[in-house]
Amino acid sequence: MMALGAIQRVGVGCLLLVYLLVSVGCVLGGPAEPPKWARMGSTPEYPADRYLLGVGEADTQSVAERRAYAAVAKIFQARVQNQSQDQESYRLSETEDSNSHVRTLTVDSVTHVTTDKVLAHVHILDRWTNSDHSRSFVLAGIDRAKAEQALLERIADYDHDVKTIVEQAKQGFDQLDHVRNLQRALKILMLRETDNADLRVIRDSGTGVPAPYQIVALSNQLSQIFSRQFLLQVFVSGDQSEALRIAVVKGLTRHGFKVIGDDQPGILPDSAVSSTQEKPHVVIEGRSRLWDVELPDPLFHYVRWCGEFKILDAATNRIIGVASDSGREGHVTGEAARVRAAQTMQERLVAQVTALVSTNMVDDQPSHHGSLGTGCPE
Numbered sequence: 001m002m003a004l005g006a007i008q009r010v011g012v013g014c015l016l017l018v019y020l021l022v023s024v025g026c027v028l029g030g031p032a033e034p035p036k037w038a039r040m041g042s043t044p045e046y047p048a049d050r051y052l053l054g055v056g057e058a059d060t061q062s063v064a065e066r067r068a069y070a071a072v073a074k075i076f077q078a079r080v081q082n083q084s085q086d087q088e089s090y091r092l093s094e095t096e097d098s099n100s101h102v103r104t105l106t107v108d109s110v111t112h113v114t115t116d117k118v119l120a121h122v123h124i125l126d127r128w129t130n131s132d133h134s135r136s137f138v139l140a141g142i143d144r145a146k147a148e149q150a151l152l153e154r155i156a157d158y159d160h161d162v163k164t165i166v167e168q169a170k171q172g173f174d175q176l177d178h179v180r181n182l183q184r185a186l187k188i189l190m191l192r193e194t195d196n197a198d199l200r201v202i203r204d205s206g207t208g209v210p211a212p213y214q215i216v217a218l219s220n221q222l223s224q225i226f227s228r229q230f231l232l233q234v235f236v237s238g239d240q241s242e243a244l245r246i247a248v249v250k251g252l253t254r255h256g257f258k259v260i261g262d263d264q265p266g267i268l269p270d271s272a273v274s275s276t277q278e279k280p281h282v283v284i285e286g287r288s289r290l291w292d293v294e295l296p297d298p299l300f301h302y303v304r305w306c307g308e309f310k311i312l313d314a315a316t317n318r319i320i321g322v323a324s325d326s327g328r329e330g331h332v333t334g335e336a337a338r339v340r341a342a343q344t345m346q347e348r349l350v351a352q353v354t355a356l357v358s359t360n361m362v363d364d365q366p367s368h369h370g371s372l373g374t375g376c377p378e
Contacts (some may be wrong), residue, residue, distance in 0.1 A: 051141040068140035233280035325354035
């Protein structure tokens with residue numbers, strides 16, 4: 001009987017020991033449930049009306065953190081794209097088919113700049129890792145109120161700068177300075193549009209701050225100046241100079257610029273100004289060269305080409321832009337190779353010159369398009 005009692009006592013003791021081990025195991029190493037935010041996103045502690053949230057899940061905490069940041073950025077960018085597209089539709093209906101370059105640039109600025117910039121407002125709010133460290137969850141978010149305040153301050157600075165620059169443009173007498181000021185204002189308005197799109201996402205109401213000047217209105221004003229008041233003149237010397245000059249004039253007129261110079265032979269009649277009294281605000285001077293190249297190729301003839309242009313402020317003769325490029329073309333005959341080289345030269349140089357005149361005159365320092373060191377040999 002004593003042996004039986006001892007066995008029973010040992011058995012009970014083993015059961016108690018097993019129970020304790022199981023209990024401790026559940027506390028220390030058992031599979032605990034992830035927090036509610038890992039399953040549902042927002043919680044009473046992190047409500048959606050106060051935070052813009054993203055959850056990251058991975059095998060390690062560092063990867064989970066990166067995924068949480070990416071989750072916020074992805075949601076944020078998707079919403080910005082939707083809002084900017086809505087804004088774009090409004091502008092399209094308002095302006096029909098004008099200023100397409102400006103509209104495209106505005107949307108690209110909003111959708112591409114936001115992803116990097118929004119991460120400055122994202123913070124890690126909570127972390128959770130299971131007992132055996134095989135799974136980690138991270139909650140990242142943006143405090144809407146703090147981000148809104150920062151954006152409002154930056155938008156106010158933009159509005160102040162735009163108002164000042166537009167007033168300077170109205171009071172200026174130099175046409176090139178007038179154009180530059182309007183371009184500066186447009187550039188700031190595009191940056192402002194990015195922040196205002198961010199603000200519409202941050203705010204639960206989805207509203208932004210009206211701008212003191214509209215991009216469309218300033219763009220139309222700039223287009224009218226380019227097409228009616230801002231005058232350019234083009235001079236080209238060297239090989240194929242007249243064909244290259246006409247190609248540059250065509251490119252500029254297609255972009256809405258007014259080119260004068262009907263006293264030059266071969267100028268396009270529809271782009272020239274009949275009055276010889278008008279003086280250009282910008283002078284474009286270029287030179288070009290084509291020459292045969294002897295290469296050990298029995299089947300092809302080769303012609304090299306080069307060209308360079310200077311964009312000058314006509315009032316001061318100061319260089320405000322430089323375009324240069326060069327290349328080589330081949331064909332079965334020398335004449336065909338020369339024709340191909342001339343066509344390539346025209347296409348590439350015209351693209352560079354029009355880009356400089358269209359977008360880079362806002363800079364005080366000379367801008368350069370093309371490959372450095374490709375100037376034509378004397």
